[in-house]
Amino acid sequence: MDADAIIIGAGACGLMCAVQAGYLGKQVIVLEKSDKPGAKILISGGGRCNYTNQFASAEQFISANPHFVKSAFTQWTVEDTISFFETYGIQGKEKTLGQLFPDDKNAKDVVAVFTSICEDFGQEIRCNAAVNNIEIFDDYFKVSYEKNGKTVVLTTEKLVIASGGLPIPKMGATDFALRFARKNGLNIIETAPALVPLTITGKDEEWFAQLSGNSVFCEVSNDEIAFEENILFTHWGLSGPAILQISSFWRRGETININLLPNHDVLALLEEERKTNGKTLLSTLLHRFYTRKFTDALGKFLPLTKPVAALTKAELDLIAATIHHFKVKPAGDKGYDKAEVMRGGIDTSEISSKTLECKKIPNLFFGGECMDVTGWLGGYNFQWAWASGFVIAQNL
Known part of the structure; x- marks a missing residue:
């Protein structure tokens, strides 16, 4: 195997998952379609990054199963998010309604926290790596992606799909996760632009x-x-x-x-x-x-x-x-050009709320925005991304 796990998507969920896996001594490879990690983090809050909300709970999320996020939010709390970023020099400052922004730093500093930790742990982030095929075998996955006109093939026992939703296609957003889920018989809750x-x-x-x-x-x-x-x-x-x-x-x-x-x-x-x-x-x-x-x-x-x-x-x-x-x-x-998030997504009934592992396909995990979990405006969606990335990492 090329890594303990392959993570598709270097957004908030994928980066947190890679970092938390590193803490546990697991080696991962993160594949990112764009030319840099954390592209959507970098533009959030006008570049200031509203990275969590002090009041985040299941009450501020829209889903066909409103209880789904509770387990993840028990495993990784708002206090955990605040403590994590404080450890790496980012102090939170409340703007309004519980929204926390970095006090004297910005979105670039938030991304830098993750890329620096990944570097320390030897976690690979491969950018300009557009995944074009995933083959599922009994006990491993084969992932193919394009890099400089050549096809690269990786194998892994654990696979994480954290490739985001449909909003802001100019930032590299695609329907990759949804297409993969449909192809493999997973139910999709109807999607639409949200926070738009x-x-x-x-x-x-x-x-x-x-x-x-x-x-x-x-x-x-x-x-x-x-x-x-x-x-x-x-x-x-x-x-x-x-x-x-x-x-x-x-x-x-x-x-x-x-x-x-x-x-x-x-x-x-x-x-x-x-x-x-x-x-x-x-x-x-x-x-x-x-x-x-x-x-x-x-x-x-x-x-x-x-x-x-x-x-x-x-x-x-x-x-x-x-x-x-x-x-x-x-x-x-x-539309999705101006939407901050996507409503709907992969049906949470297909996924374990405790581990975020796919029930039908063992060792496959979904996290972040591609799932039917949509938070309010104000740092809630970031809290879900951090929490889901943490939970997945514990189960790789």
């Missing part, structure tokens, strides 16, 4: 486009869940943290609700203003909470030039409905 901006077309397109660049703190919800964070208007629709979050739960054709003032009751504000200064224009009151441009845009729906004392019952109802129940029916999403 949503598009607006038709009669409302111009209204949204004119607000491009405006950011508003909102509560965005559907019948399933609600998120309180900023939304960002763009020339093609909506983005920002709250929109990315709800996109993972949104299905084409559905309407989402936006509360444009989640921490206030607009009717109570109007009543208070009416008592103190009824001559205040509605636009003046709203401008206390929004930019002038956004306030003016609300004039399409609301009587902005009316004094608050002169507002009728029907107008008050309209204001409350517009501010607290602004309905949006997205036309679609921006």
Whole structure:
């Protein structure tokens, strides 16, 4: 055998798996299609890398089996992630909502931690190595890949597929794991872009486009869940943290609700203003909470030039409905080019939650994004990658 294990994919899961295998004295070869390891890590968080979340638990993950991640998160906790990176000089700093970023370092430093440890342990990372065939035998695997126009063949008793999902194809993302799983009779949960901006077309397109660049703190919800964070208007629709979050739960054709003032009751504000200064224009009151441009845009729906004392019952109802129940029916999403992760993937029922070994194919392991495990925005998907890489390494 050429190594104790071959890992396909030098992303977050594959790199953690290689490092943890090294701690256990196991030699691995990591095959990476791109020209450098950790390509997606390097662009995460605008290059700053939101590498975990202090509140990560099974509650923040979408899966046909929501309990699947619990075992891995027991074996490798958020505290383990924090301690691991602190050991190698990366101190976490909370930005918001439990999101941890390197305090005085960045994504390059995160990748360097793994490449340095791999070098110390003699773990090989072979880049520009696009796997084109895997043969499965009774007690070993034969893996073939292209390198400089030549086919290289490796054999191993243990195989790890951590090749990621479909988002950001320009970074080298492919459907390799999904194709391999289908070819070998494993069930796939329908995939779709997740943590992705949503598009607006038709009669409302111009209204949204004119607000491009405006950011508003909102509560965005559907019948399933609600998120309180900023939304960002763009020339093609909506983005920002709250929109990315709800996109993972949104299905084409559905309407989402936006509360444009989640921490206030607009009717109570109007009543208070009416008592103190009824001559205040509605636009003046709203401008206390929004930019002038956004306030003016609300004039399409609301009587902005009316004094608050002169507002009728029907107008008050309209204001409350517009501010607290602004309905949006997205036309679609921006696709895998702009998605941060993939929803769906290899059915977790095909995989042991304790070891991440494939039930139908012994000594084959899956980890990271290729599986039907999708985290919220904010470091959750990295926590799953680290945890799954650790768990696999313990069982190689």
